[in-house]
Amino acid sequence: MKTYLPPKFVVERDEERCIKCKVCTNQCTFDVQYYDADDDCVRSRSENCVGCHRCVTFCPTRAITVRKNPLQFRDNYNWSPEVIEDILKQAETGGVLLTGMGNDKDYPIYWDHLLLNASQVTNPSIDPLREPMELITYLGRKPDAVDIDPQLGRVRTPMAPQVRLDVPVMFSAMSYGAVSLHVQESLARAATEMGTLWNTGEGGLHPSLYKYGRNTIVQVASGRFGVEASYLHAGRVVEIKIGQGAKPGIGGHLPGEKVSAEVSMTRMIPKGTDALSPAPQHDIYSIEDLSQLIWALKEATNYTKPVSVKIAAVHNSAAIASGMVRAGADIIALDGVRGATGAAPKVIRDNVGIPIELALASVDSRLRQEGIRNRASIVIAGGIRNAGDVTKAIALGADAVYIGTAALVSLGCRVCQQCHTGKCAWGICTSDLALTKRINPDIGARRAANLLRGWSLEIKDILGGLGVNAIESLRGNRLHLRGVGLTDTELEILGVSMAGS
Amino acid sequence: MAKKVTAQTDNHVARLDATGVYYRDLNAQIKKLAADSAHRIELSNVCGQRYIGTDIESTVEIDITGTPGNDLGAFMNGPRIIVHGNAQDCCGNTMNEGEIIIHGHAGDIMGMAARGGKIFVRDDVGYRAGNHMKEYKEKKPVLVIGGTAQDFLGEYMAGGVLVLLGLDLEPGENHKANFIGTGMHGGVIYLRGTVEDYQLGKEVGTAELDDKDKAILKELVNQFSSYFGKDSAKILNHKFIKLYPRYLRPYGRLYAY
Structure with missing residues (x-):
């Protein structure tokens, strides 16, 4: 035609x-x-x-x-x-119209309506070039109270597994099959160098990447591709994927053309077959069922790893998050409406979900109101573009952020939104072996690590300006934020005051 | 306060009374016994304890009397579990290797996303049994159900073998399940008796069994019969149909570009 x-x-x-x-x-x-x-x-x-x-x-x-x-x-x-x-x-x-990357419509970007504070006269700012500045973040469940043995100076309270991040920026879930193995290796090596984590996505873990297990989040999604005992044990964190920001509520189809011999080995399905991820996980129809899978995974990893649960930010995220924490999630990952994808129906990507800033603020507020904020770390994803967004997210209540698109841009991606075609000229979102060679993991790892280094320096600069010397002091401290160009309702949900007030 | 559990061990056979024992304590004890080279672990008075058989890297035999809880053998990778009683939901969830033999019924989504291992159920199973089972190389999950099943049997099935024998149906009575094999794109279902076309998912085709199918079926029915004291020849001397995926790529023509 x-x-x-x-x-x-x-x-x-x-x-x-x-x-x-x-x-x-x-x-x-x-x-x-x-x-x-x-x-x-x-x-x-x-x-x-x-x-x-x-x-x-x-x-x-x-x-x-x-x-x-x-x-x-x-x-x-x-x-x-x-x-x-x-x-x-x-x-x-x-x-059905397919597309790649995140929602490109002109919904409000609240980061651009939030401004950070700085110290002037009444309190001194800190120069991070000469004074220690702490970005270390621990992900995992924290106890309700800490009991210390005064004689030995030791904590008596049993601690849930904790994961240390040197920089509160992790690489979002991008499966092998959606992106190439060279991309995953680049991110795994960058995460290892920078003391943070990368995420396998739902496509299993290639044998060549097991050595980066200490810096790996292994994902368990509805397709359960590549999920087996050694995979669960290999990771540092196990993440249950309920949804993703680019396509809340729907499953995924990795077409057979992309299931090459290597992808087949990693996903543990025959070569050339479609990898279909059902929309729900059929063992999770309720919070009680979620709890069952969370504890199944804890049992399967002998209670040595935090379990994260990732959901797309939707209308009732706050109530769901409360249920997730009570179900036993150690980390809550929220993916906003701008969250990207290797392939999604355009009508879903562009019309379903809510902005991550509002979801984060409402989830953090809700967990605080219920007195359970300590029981889970909050990680957010979906359109984080720079160190300013990261810092604002942490002030709004996040413990850490995931970056996907930004990480791929560091490798060369121009956000042309052709991920679903498998023809990526930059060799990122493709399984064509001739194209995947375009990403050299030595260079890719350097570029992605450089990005995190740059952002770390910038976050430290912002913290110094605020007069705090640890990111812990900024976490959830919304007094450091002011809103511009927002309605009273938006300010109320974000829990920030109007600039000038 | 949950009871602490102690095991009596005798020549690599351990016996545990699970009365009132919290599931984490019970499973910790089972893992320890398996690691300490127990060949067989006999659990009595099991009542709802979850995740039995998870995270054990051995072929230990776990003999359960009572009613194990949900996710029996979840992510299991080797053990052999025998249940003298009924299993609950999610039995064999994402199982990789091993065997589960249930002298009774099993609940919903039995064998969900299993990649390997075998499950034999003497009686009936609930909804969505064999949901998204898949196979890979030498790994091929097998479910054999003696009774009948509820809706969405073999939904999204991507591999493996599912056998539904219908032994507790009256002569002439059909299986009740609807949407059998909906979204199926791999593997095979052998069904004893007949079902109406409207009971099948639209991605499923029916066929007579060929000699290769008959050989596979015979072996599985023999194994089933030996476990539950049934007459294999009598079971096999009955009409079977084969359900297979009509398309390997059921959703290949869904998209524009």
Whole structure:
């Protein structure tokens, strides 16, 4: 069927600069750049371009640029180009629209309406370059009270398993199959170097990554792919995945094309078969059932590891979180409406869930009101972009954050939202072995670790400015936040005052 | 205050009275006994204790009298469990290896997401038995159910063998389950007796058993019969049908791009 879709981008080549080296034709995975032997020149099929900038970045003479197609539709606030194009796609295929990455719509980003405080005159700020500044965070259940033996100076209270993070930023769950093994290795090594954790996602743990187990969160999701005794024992934390921000309430389908020999080995399913993750976990229909699986996993790991439960941020997250804590979750992971994905129905990604800032504030408040905030750590995910977002999240009540998209951007991702196609030109979200080589784990680990180092330095700068020398002092301290451009209701839910008050 | 548990051990056979013992204490004791080279552990008066058989890396035989709680053999990787009584929900949840033999009924989602091992149930099972079972290389989970099952039997099944014998049905009586094998995309179900088409998931096809199927079935029914004192020849001398996934990729044409 002839496509009625107009090209999204226009690829322009400066013929004076082009040396016909064909790097762009080799780098492009979307069949845009090609060499025309008859005319001895390199040409572009602009209609296929997704705007990933792979060719732009690798062109040695900087001959290429990619612009938005200036083609204009008649202005219509209701019938935007995106709406029209989506209908055209469905008219051509009769299917569910798929997409990758997180919600790209203009819902409010509350981080951009929150501002941090700093010390002036009445209390001194601290210079983190010369004074010790503590970012260490311990994830896990904390006791209601601590009993100390005064003679020995030791804690008598039995402690639940704790996990130390040197920086309160972890890598979000991204399964092998969704991302490549080189991406997972890059993140595993960066996490190990920086003293934090990475997360396997629901696709099992490749044998070559078992050695990073001390810095690994192993996930148990509805498909139970690759979940067995050695896998559970290998990780530092076991995470039950109930939902994810990009697709709350629905399951996942990893198409058979992506289940290569290696993915098959890791997921423990036959090569080439679809990996279907049911929407619910069929052993969890209630908080009581969740409790049963939490304690099954604790029993399976002999009570040596914290169990995390990850949910998508939805309308009643606060009540659910209370139930999760009472069910025995040591860590609550909340994934907001901007949480990303390797593939999700667009209609779900763009319309389901709530902003993470509101979910975090309401969950933290609720657990405090109920006097059970100490019993679980809160980790949030979903669109965290920089050290400012991290610091605001911690002031709002998070113990740590997960980053997924930001981590992938550090490896080269341009957020072109083509993850679901498996053609990622940056070699990130693909299982095509020719493409996965584009990520060198030596370089990838360096880049991801560099990002965390940069953010750590920035968080320390902010803490110093606030006049505190430990991130513990900022955690849940909403007095350090002020809101701008927010309604009274928004301020009330966020638990912060208006700037100026 | 929960009772502490002590074991009587005699020539690698340990005996425990589980009356009033908290499940964590009971399981800690079982793990210790298994690690201390017990070959067989006999538990009496079990009443609702969960997770028996979890986190044990040996082929120890655990003989249970009473009613074990939910998640019996969850994530199990080796042991052999014999239950003289009924099992509850989630028996064999995400099991990897081992065997569970139940002289009675079992509850819902028996064998959910199992990747290996065998479960034999003398009587009936609840809803969603064999949900999302899968196989990998030499690992192939097997469920054999002597009685009948409730709805969503073999839902999302991706591998393994599920046998439903219907021995407690009256002559001419059908299995009651609906949505059998819905979402099935691997493995096989052998069903003794007949079911109406409307009882099957739309992804399921029916066929006669070929010689290979018959050989697999015979071996499993023989094993079942030896455990529960049944007449294997009599069971096999009856009409069986084979349920198989019509599509290996049931949701392959769901998406635009």
